[in-house]
Amino acid sequence: MPNALSHRQQLFYNHLAQTSDFPLALDIERAEGIYLYGQDGQRYVDMISGIAVSNVGHRHPKVLEAIQDQLDKYLHLMVYGEYIETPQVKLAEALVKTIKPHPLPLPGEGGVVPISSPPFRGGLGWGLDNVYFTNSGTEAVEGAMKLAKRFTGRSEIISCFNAYHGSTQGALSLAGAEFFKRSFRPLLPDVHHIRHGVIEDLDKLTTRTAAVIIEVISGEAGVRVPTEEYHQALRKRCDETGALLIYDEIQTGFGRTGSFWAFEQYNVVPDVLLCAKGMGGGMPIGAFIASKEVMSVFKNNPILGHITTFGGHPVSCAASLATLEVVQDTLSSRRELSITEKGELIHSLLKHPKIKEIRGRGLMLAVEFESFEVLKPIIDRAIQKTPTGVITDWFLFCDNSMRLAPPLIITEEQIREACAIILEVID
Ligand code: PMP
Numbered sequence: 001m002p003n004a005l006s007h008r009q010q011l012f013y014n015h016l017a018q019t020s021d022f023p024l025a026l027d028i029e030r031a032e033g034i035y036l037y038g039q040d041g042q043r044y045v046d047m048i049s050g051i052a053v054s055n056v057g058h059r060h061p062k063v064l065e066a067i068q069d070q071l072d073k074y075l076h077l078m079v080y081g082e083y084i085e086t087p088q089v090k091l092a093e094a095l096v097k098t099i100k101p102h103p104l105p106l107p108g109e110g111g112v113v114p115i116s117s118p119p120f121r122g123g124l125g126w127g128l129d130n131v132y133f134t135n136s137g138t139e140a141v142e143g144a145m146k147l148a149k150r151f152t153g154r155s156e157i158i159s160c161f162n163a164y165h166g167s168t169q170g171a172l173s174l175a176g177a178e179f180f181k182r183s184f185r186p187l188l189p190d191v192h193h194i195r196h197g198v199i200e201d202l203d204k205l206t207t208r209t210a211a212v213i214i215e216v217i218s219g220e221a222g223v224r225v226p227t228e229e230y231h232q233a234l235r236k237r238c239d240e241t242g243a244l245l246i247y248d249e250i251q252t253g254f255g256r257t258g259s260f261w262a263f264e265q266y267n268v269v270p271d272v273l274l275c276a277k278g279m280g281g282g283m284p285i286g287a288f289i290a291s292k293e294v295m296s297v298f299k300n301n302p303i304l305g306h307i308t309t310f311g312g313h314p315v316s317c318a319a320s321l322a323t324l325e326v327v328q329d330t331l332s333s334r335r336e337l338s339i340t341e342k343g344e345l346i347h348s349l350l351k352h353p354k355i356k357e358i359r360g361r362g363l364m365l366a367v368e369f370e371s372f373e374v375l376k377p378i379i380d381r382a383i384q385k386t387p388t389g390v391i392t393d394w395f396l397f398c399d400n401s402m403r404l405a406p407p408l409i410i411t412e413e414q415i416r417e418a419c420a421i422i423l424e425v426i427d
Helices: 007-015 061-071 086-098 137-152 170-176 178-184 199-204 229-241 262-266 292-299 314-332 337-348 372-384 410-426
Strands: 028-032 036-037 041-047 132-133 155-161 193-194 209-214 242-250 270-274 288-292 357-361 363-367 388-390 393-395 398-404
Touching: 028 337, 028 357, 041 410, 061 314, 086 132, 086 288, 086 314, 132 292, 137 155, 137 170, 137 209, 137 242, 137 270, 137 288, 155 363, 170 178, 178 199, 193 199, 199 229, 209 229, 229 242, 229 262, 292 398, 337 357, 337 363, 337 410, 372 388, 372 393, 372 398
Parallel strands: 041 388, 155 193, 155 209, 209 242, 242 270
Antiparallel strands: 028 036, 036 041, 132 288, 270 288, 357 363, 363 398, 393 398
């Protein structure tokens, strides 16, 4: 904590629940595009997008316009699922379309989708055509877990070591590190862990397994990119056992890895898809997406099997639809570098003897150093650099690697600016 506190700092430390003894406590006045501006005039390049949220940058004009438009119509009207709210239904339609058209349901014809033969289809043979809106990522995880248990009639859930899926008690049960869970037990029973990307561990899935919840690319483990073979084997094992495959694309979705969804790069389709974070363009929203057949179990036994007051808030949905369109535009634009090329540019610029490795896909990157002790001062100095600082971070389960996840709209010139600052502070 600084010695002489400003009034705002006093309020922050005294009245805001703290989650650690060392918050960044940057005092931000406004944000625009890839930049945050401090009260003191300091400018920061946001190279982490508020942890994979501001994919379209801060205050994107199309997102602001959509929000403004919706403000003039209505805010909350009724609890989720009762009224027809235009922003919700339009967003649901747009989300379903991102998952590519699918043919008529072919239950039982599950399995790996051959690389060359879209349209995509999940293992159940049903398309992902039904969206349940939530307020956050962890709520999407909770909803998906309930859905899997109710649909399969089974209780076992499998997740990965070094995974993070949220902080509510169900999602926390999935966390792949005892350190975060120990003090809050008892948590959910019948949760087991496998190693991400390790095919041999898939034997742990059995006919007792309701679902596997897994990130396509393991984020908080320090951006670990598995092989296509792994995801195909995972899909196959889920089909053999009848377990639902739930992809948590809360970090990887909405263009982050260079395609709208990361799973598109693996030619495997989940039974349930989770999104949040980048989805709202800076507004709170999440969703779990499944087939109408799977989702219909929430309607009976019991009726109202999953309900929420604010899930799919109309302003958040309006912002999300605009965000989705901007992301699609960014993905298809030939006006500038693609997201993959931007990632490659970062790879090529960040050459330094202290950098051991750069991992990732698109603009979801981890830059590895020898240790946290080497990395932490680099992160601190980058933020403090004047007149322009660079905001980076490390990972929950990988503290020797620098997190880089800039807004997807970052330009080549801005990438060069940020990387030059990072290299300067490494020296
Ligand atoms: N899943 C993943 C992969 C995440 O990265 C996060 C957030 N870091 C969550 C779930 C939880 O999302 P939220 O913080 O919105 O609850």
